[in-house]
Amino acid sequence: MDFSFNEEQQLLQETARRYALTRLAPEMPRWQTESFAPEILKELGDLGVLGMRIPTEYGGSEASYVTMGIAAEELARGDFNVSYFLQLSAISAKLLTNADEQIKQQWLPAIAAGQSTVAFALTEPSVGSDAANLSCTARKDGSDWVINGEKSSITFGGSAQGCVVFCRTGGPGARGISMVFVPLDLPGVSRTKYSSAGGHLSERGSLFFDDVRVPADHQIGEEGTGFIGAMEAFDFNRAIIALAAIGTASQSLDETIEYTKQRETFGKPLATREGVAFQIAEHLALLHATRLLSYEVLARADAGLPHTAEAAMCKWLGPKQSVEAIHACLLLHGWTGYGTDLPFVQRLNDVIGLEIGDGTPEIMKAIIAREAFGRGFNSYK
Ligand SMILES: Cc1cc2nc3c(=O)[nH]c(=O)nc-3n(C[C@H](O)[C@H](O)[C@H](O)COP(=O)(O)OP(=O)(O)OC[C@H]3O[C@@H](n4cnc5c(N)ncnc54)[C@H](O)[C@@H]3O)c2cc1C
Numbered sequence: 001m002d003f004s005f006n007e008e009q010q011l012l013q014e015t016a017r018r019y020a021l022t023r024l025a026p027e028m029p030r031w032q033t034e035s036f037a038p039e040i041l042k043e044l045g046d047l048g049v050l051g052m053r054i055p056t057e058y059g060g061s062e063a064s065y066v067t068m069g070i071a072a073e074e075l076a077r078g079d080f081n082v083s084y085f086l087q088l089s090a091i092s093a094k095l096l097t098n099a100d101e102q103i104k105q106q107w108l109p110a111i112a113a114g115q116s117t118v119a120f121a122l123t124e125p126s127v128g129s130d131a132a133n134l135s136c137t138a139r140k141d142g143s144d145w146v147i148n149g150e151k152s153s154i155t156f157g158g159s160a161q162g163c164v165v166f167c168r169t170g171g172p173g174a175r176g177i178s179m180v181f182v183p184l185d186l187p188g189v190s191r192t193k194y195s196s197a198g199g200h201l202s203e204r205g206s207l208f209f210d211d212v213r214v215p216a217d218h219q220i221g222e223e224g225t226g227f228i229g230a231m232e233a234f235d236f237n238r239a240i241i242a243l244a245a246i247g248t249a250s251q252s253l254d255e256t257i258e259y260t261k262q263r264e265t266f267g268k269p270l271a272t273r274e275g276v277a278f279q280i281a282e283h284l285a286l287l288h289a290t291r292l293l294s295y296e297v298l299a300r301a302d303a304g305l306p307h308t309a310e311a312a313m314c315k316w317l318g319p320k321q322s323v324e325a326i327h328a329c330l331l332l333h334g335w336t337g338y339g340t341d342l343p344f345v346q347r348l349n350d351v352i353g354l355e356i357g358d359g360t361p362e363i364m365k366a367i368i369a370r371e372a373f374g375r376g377f378n379s380y381k
Helices: 007-032 038-047 065-078 080-098 101-112 226-262 274-303 308-332 344-356 361-373
Strands: 118-121 137-141 144-154 162-168 177-183 189-193 205-215
Touching: 007 038, 007 065, 007 080, 007 344, 038 080, 065 080, 065 226, 065 274, 080 101, 080 118, 080 162, 080 226, 080 344, 118 144, 144 162, 144 177, 162 205, 162 226, 177 205, 177 226, 226 274, 226 308, 226 344, 274 308, 308 344, 308 361
Parallel strands: 118 162
Antiparallel strands: 137 144, 137 162, 144 205, 162 177, 189 205
16 A cells, blocks of 8 residues: 655645645635636646546646645645635536537636536425435427426526536436536526635535526436436545545644643643543644545545445545544634634634535435445435
């Protein structure tokens, strides 16, 4: 077993961490009230982190999943929410693999360069965990698809230029679902943006499709394969989410270690108290274990090995351990930790969002159990 990163990955780790701490972290408070500055998105494109899963002929670098994990972990030290851009660029790259050539040529280079974002629209007002029961429809009319329905809680719903929409094109259940690519400036598309406790950069919102017409070649892959496409994208992305959560928590722990060395109570630094240092030691150990699991998932994805159960494990553990670690860091900073001048409250609110997004803890455990017990004992049917 080799746990080391190669030279190129180490360089990426250093560069991304430096960029995160010097450029992203100071700007983070701005995005609580403003939309993300296009120049920073472009910088991320120039850094190469938005094209990591995009083929070279479309402007990407086709980096490994492990390499992408390093970028997500390090950038999240500066701002957890920047990882949404990485996640959605990689998910789009994966889903658009089977798209029409013209769509790939138009959209993939723009995603890699930070000029466009493409959303992933599965969830609806009445289905989230049980997304296979979705009801948004795509109906054939001549040589077009006509789409009707509402998608909710969509990352970049408020800002994306394009969207992969999961639609019912056949009978009930997962096999009746297909993927259709929809540019979001078409007639019949409307949207709302949510107010959330965190994750502001992701401009989460609802998308409404009212007789939206796209040519038949905007269908992605075979009819009826949409749900499989969604599940395949989820698997690797669960490890990316875990690593971003771990990056944010690791930064919080680093800051807290420094703070507790300086801050004295009862005449001694906080760091000398076992009640303080052992808390930090426990979080370091739990985060490290989850970090290794996450990189194992990505290494398995790179090697083409099955990783569904492991991906669900790290998607459950990563945000959970992160939330618990950041919460401890907030408390160890006393009253200052609860203020908005320090980043802990915001980091906590940000990571909680991805305890839910991409699958809740209960659904992750249901997947782990399904893989262990067999599909006959499925707990979510
Ligand atoms: C920050 C964020 C970003 C998101 N981004 C996207 C996106 O880009 N695209 C997209 O399509 N969706 C997105 N979502 C939606 C997300 O995928 C859903 O919120 C999630 O799948 C859960 O669905 P739900 O909210 O409808 O909860 P529900 O499915 O209604 O579940 C509610 C609660 O019940 C529990 N539960 C449900 N079923 C069971 C069961 N069988 N056994 C035990 N417990 C159960 C769940 O764990 C949860 O705690 C995002 C959500 C968030 C918060």
